[in-house]
Structure formats: C-alpha cells, structure tokens
Amino acid sequence: MKIINMSDMIGGWFIGDFEPAVFKTDQFEVCYKQHYKGEVWDNHYHKVATEINYLIRGKMKINDTLLSQGDIFLIEPHEISVPDFLTDCELIVVKTPSIKGDKYIV
Numbered sequence: 001m002k003i004i005n006m007s008d009m010i011g012g013w014f015i016g017d018f019e020p021a022v023f024k025t026d027q028f029e030v031c032y033k034q035h036y037k038g039e040v041w042d043n044h045y046h047k048v049a050t051e052i053n054y055l056i057r058g059k060m061k062i063n064d065t066l067l068s069q070g071d072i073f074l075i076e077p078h079e080i081s082v083p084d085f086l087t088d089c090e091l092i093v094v095k096t097p098s099i100k101g102d103k104y105i106v
Helices: none
Strands: 011-016 029-035 050-057 058-060 066-069 072-075 081-087 089-096
Touching: none
Parallel strands: none
Antiparallel strands: 011 029, 029 089, 050 072, 050 089, 058 066, 058 081
C-alpha cells in the first residue's frame, strides 16, 4: 500500500503523466480542486484533451451557464472554458488524455 498526502501534490492533481503523481499514466488526469468565490481563473482551452468536471459543492458559471452542486459538465477540445465562481466551489476534474502542455490561455 502507498499512502500520499494531498498536500504533496501540485494544484490538486494526483493522477496523470506528471510528477508528483500517486499513479502515473498518460491515459487521464484526476484532480480535486477548490476555487473561492470571485477567484479569477484563466480562460483556457485544450487542443487534445477532453475535461470532465463534477461540481461537488458550490455555484459557478462556465461559459455563461449556471451550474450548482451535483452538476457534471464536459468541456470538449478547442472549447474555451470561461469560469466564474459565484460561491466557494469544490470540483473533481478528469482530463483525458494526460498531455503535458495541453492548456492554452486566451
């Protein structure tokens, strides 16, 4: 058994093709992310990866669509992600595949 504390991970990412990772794979990435009300997050897109997000807690807008606790939203390659955190939020993010550098700020 391997035990690693989330505080040892970078930005909440703990599975994927990066270091440090609890489990290293190029097939997908997994992250537990916390965002705070009003937090400014870079508008971005991925050229290759698809991103699946599960909003565990909070309310947010993404691309002018209101989302709340329990919503799952999928961002396709080349789709620009424009987030607005209306409350403190917690998300689980899965990105597939895991490709270094596949994040483009707009």
